[in-house]
Amino acid sequence: MNDMKVPFLDRVTVHRELQEELVGIFKAALGTAGFIGGPMVQEFEQDFAEFCEARCCVGVGSGTDALRFALIAAGVRPGDTVVTVPLTFIATTEAISQAGGRPDFVDIHDRTYTMDSEKLRNYLENECTRDSYTDQIRNKRTGSPVTAVVPVHLYGQMAEMDPILELAAQYGLKVIEDACQAHGARYYSKKRGNWRAAGSMGHAAAFSFYPGKNLGACGEAGAITTNDEALAQTCRLLRDHGQSKKYFHDVEGYNGRLDAIQAGFLKVKLRHLKKWNEERRKNANHYNELFAGSNGCITLPYEPEWSRGVYHLYVLRVADRARLQKGLEAAGIHTGIHYPIALHLAKAYEGLGFRLGDFPIAEQTASQILSLPMFPGLSLDQQRRVVTEVLRIVTDMHRSTLDKDNASAA
Numbered sequence: 384m385n386d387m388k389v390p391f392l393d394r395v396t397v398h399r400e401l402q403e404e405l406v407g408i409f410k411a412a413l414g415t416a417g418f419i420g421g422p423m424v425q426e427f428e429q430d431f432a433e434f435c436e437a438r439c440c441v442g443v444g445s446g447t448d449a450l451r452f453a454l455i456a457a458g459v460r461p462g463d464t465v466v467t468v469p470l471t472f473i474a475t476t477e478a479i480s481q482a483g484g485r486p487d488f489v490d491i492h493d494r495t496y497t498m499d500s501e502k503l504r505n506y507l508e509n510e511c512t513r514d515s516y517t518d519q520i521r522n523k524r525t526g527s528p529v530t531a532v533v534p535v536h537l538y539g540q541m542a543e544m545d546p547i548l549e550l551a552a553q554y555g556l557k558v559i560e561d562a563c564q565a566h567g568a569r570y571y572s573k574k575r576g577n578w579r580a581a582g583s584m585g586h587a588a589a590f591s592f593y594p595g596k597n598l599g600a601c602g603e604a605g606a607i608t609t610n611d612e613a614l615a616q617t618c619r620l621l622r623d624h625g626q627s628k629k630y631f632h633d634v635e636g637y638n639g640r641l642d643a644i645q646a647g648f649l650k651v652k653l654r655h656l657k658k659w660n661e662e663r664r665k666n667a668n669h670y671n672e673l674f675a676g677s678n679g680c681i682t683l684p685y686e687p688e689w690s691r692g693v694y695h696l697y698v699l700r701v702a703d704r705a706r707l708q709k710g711l712e713a714a715g716i717h718t719g720i721h722y723p724i725a726l727h728l729a730k731a732y733e734g735l736g737f738r739l740g741d742f743p744i745a746e747q748t749a750s751q752i753l754s755l756p757m758f759p760g761l762s763l764d765q766q767r768r769v770v771t772e773v774l775r776i777v778t779d780m781h782r783s784t785l786d787k788d789n790a791s792a793a
């Protein structure tokens with residue numbers, strides 16, 4: 384039996400390949416002791432803004448910082464409701480709470496796993512009311528003003544932005560893209576008649592450079608992109624204790640700056656991102672081809688014609704996820720689950736009063752998804768082995784279900 388192990392992610396090879404350049408950045412920083420701010424941060428910000436086709440980029444300490452600062456700068460105030468999806472990493476909702484907001488949810492689309500714009504429409508039309516005095520939208524149940532929406536570009540695929548932006552405009556909501564998994568993803572905007580980059584469509588967007596991301600730092604890092612210079616300037620204040628100049632604090636802010644060394648590393652790696660994203664797309668195509676004709680027990684990722692995803696993750700859906708994951712682990716194939724619990728059911732949000740059944744698509748998806756190995760440099764042989772093992776295990780599962788059915792019919 385072929386016993387080649389397949390890791391979920393290979394973070395080592397790329398750093399080995401870029402070692403000389405990365406060490407050069409580190410040495411340069413040691414030489415000047417310029418660890419905070421300075422040209423490395425500014426140069427990376429410029430390059431990343433250009434990559435995202437956005438006017439401004441503000442480097443910060445993490446994706447969570449980026450979301451929090453973007454929400455505050457966009458005008459979310461304590462007590463406001465911010466609408467997002469239940470299938471995301473908890474940082475999305477943590478940032479909403481940390482901005483003083485109350486997270487609320489609309490369900491996801493059952494094929495793209497991103498925000499279902501029809502559910503958002505339904506939420507705004509039926510669960511909210513317009514205050515005739517202030518013209519503000521309020522949640523009927525809580526009375527809280529709904530001021531922003533956070534679509535999450537999950538697994539490297541953008542949410543369907545045209546209808547979300549249209550609803551946001553109609554109801555006066557700010558749109559903050561959670562692009563933490565989607566560096567370089569694109570969306571075809573029918574409204575604008577062109578392909579748009581993640582981070583260029585909302586009022587602002589948040590990116591994470593956590594090491595496992597498509598563009599990862601060698602530590603923690605994140606960035607906000609926006610076309611709104613005033614919003615960018617507020618984020619610059621927020622990341623640096625509200626200082627407009629040293630010890631002149633215009634507002635109370637945070638310690639949320641991007642390290643100069645991380646900015647230097649990111650600038651080096653950004654030059655390779657397009658190629659790495661193309662490799663991920665090629666890997667996804669290989670998986671799709673290798674799985675073609677599988678017996679219907681698995682659901683493959685769905686990429687609508689309006690999307691060019693960057694496959695941060697390649698996610699299958701299968702009824703008996705635990706059995707598939709266990710079988711793959713035994714065969715030396717490492718997988719992940721992103722994420723096992725829809726957030727409205729997380730213990731942390733017990734106090735919000737949601738119940739099982741509130742967002743059925745997200746709940747069922749969370750119980751069935753499995754992320755397969757996906758990274759640039761994943762070989763075709765490795766992919767063949769993954770697919771062979773997945774098909775072997777799901778065929779066994781299918782057979783044992785048929786056997787059980789036959790036994791109970793007899």
Ligand SMILES: Cc1ncc(COP(=O)(O)O)c(C=O)c1O
Nearest residue numbers: 445446447472474475563591593
């Ligand atoms: C969808 C999503 N949002 C937010 C974040 C938060 O980013 P960070 O870990 O850099 O704070 C992540 C990162 O894991 C993420 O995947």
